[in-house]
Amino acid sequence: MEIHPQAIVHPKATLADDVSIGPFCVVGEHVTIGPGTRLLSHVNVEGWTKIGARCELHPFVSMGGPPQHLGYQGEPTQVVVGDDNIFREYVTVNRATVQGGGITSIGDKNFLMAYCHVAHDCRLGSHLIMANAASLAGHIAISDHAIIGGLTGVHQYVRIGAYAMVGGCCAVTQDVPPFMRVAGGYPARMYGLNSVGLRRHGFSAERIAVLKRAYDILFRSGHRMAEAAKLAKREFGDQPDVMAVLAFLEGTKRGTCRSVGKDQADEE
Numbered sequence: 001m002e003i004h005p006q007a008i009v010h011p012k013a014t015l016a017d018d019v020s021i022g023p024f025c026v027v028g029e030h031v032t033i034g035p036g037t038r039l040l041s042h043v044n045v046e047g048w049t050k051i052g053a054r055c056e057l058h059p060f061v062s063m064g065g066p067p068q069h070l071g072y073q074g075e076p077t078q079v080v081v082g083d084d085n086i087f088r089e090y091v092t093v094n095r096a097t098v099q100g101g102g103i104t105s106i107g108d109k110n111f112l113m114a115y116c117h118v119a120h121d122c123r124l125g126s127h128l129i130m131a132n133a134a135s136l137a138g139h140i141a142i143s144d145h146a147i148i149g150g151l152t153g154v155h156q157y158v159r160i161g162a163y164a165m166v167g168g169c170c171a172v173t174q175d176v177p178p179f180m181r182v183a184g185g186y187p188a189r190m191y192g193l194n195s196v197g198l199r200r201h202g203f204s205a206e207r208i209a210v211l212k213r214a215y216d217i218l219f220r221s222g223h224r225m226a227e228a229a230k231l232a233k234r235e236f237g238d239q240p241d242v243m244a245v246l247a248f249l250e251g252t253k254r255g256t257c258r259s260v261g262k263d264q265a266d267e268e
Helices: 195-200 205-219 225-236 240-250 262-267
Strands: 048-051 062-065 078-081 092-094 103-106 180-183 189-193
Touching: 048 062, 062 078, 078 092, 092 103, 189 195, 189 205, 195 205, 205 225, 205 240, 225 240
Parallel strands: 048 078, 062 092, 078 103
Antiparallel strands: 180 189
16 A cells, blocks of 8 residues: 555545555545555545545545535435546546435446536446536436536436437536437537447447437437337337337436437538
């Protein structure tokens, strides 16, 4: 274990043998840090926070601070972080509220760039990228392999599906279904599939073509969503990707980002 003499580590904190803690870091009493994790300098980890293995916390990261919620009364709510995550400068991750389930969670192999904010009760999957100054309000759920562009704000309770791509400088006020691409200002709009991202993740041309046809039925056919979902299920009931989109749509409470017209999407 390597702890710089100018770091402040509570004697009751639980640290793996090979944790590295740089100068001017502060680690609180109820913190647990896994093997190989490095706090570079000026990092503050407090509250009931558990950080997994091989994570990197860059200068001025603040993790486990109390939620920005007027109803919070000091309860022992948590931040739980998985393995192999990178948190760049000034990232903030707040612990949860009792009302929201008590845990703010972040999975594995995520990359949060400078100035990102993860608010109370958020649930982040794995292999995510959040670009500089992307901000999540409370109670947001993001599934695996999603990307959030820089300077984007996401409204509380919004869900973002797996492999979705959210462009920069967006205001995301409604759910983003899996595999989709949203962009624009306020509010963000859907522009079709995240085709480039899907190809990079090894999706075949046939698999992408099926999703494109399903997208047209669900969001561009002019049918109400309930009827469009029936049509998509009838045609693609044996396609797991389409069924994942339909399951996501069934669970929406805020509705989904509206789709732009085909001509406008083609221009973009």
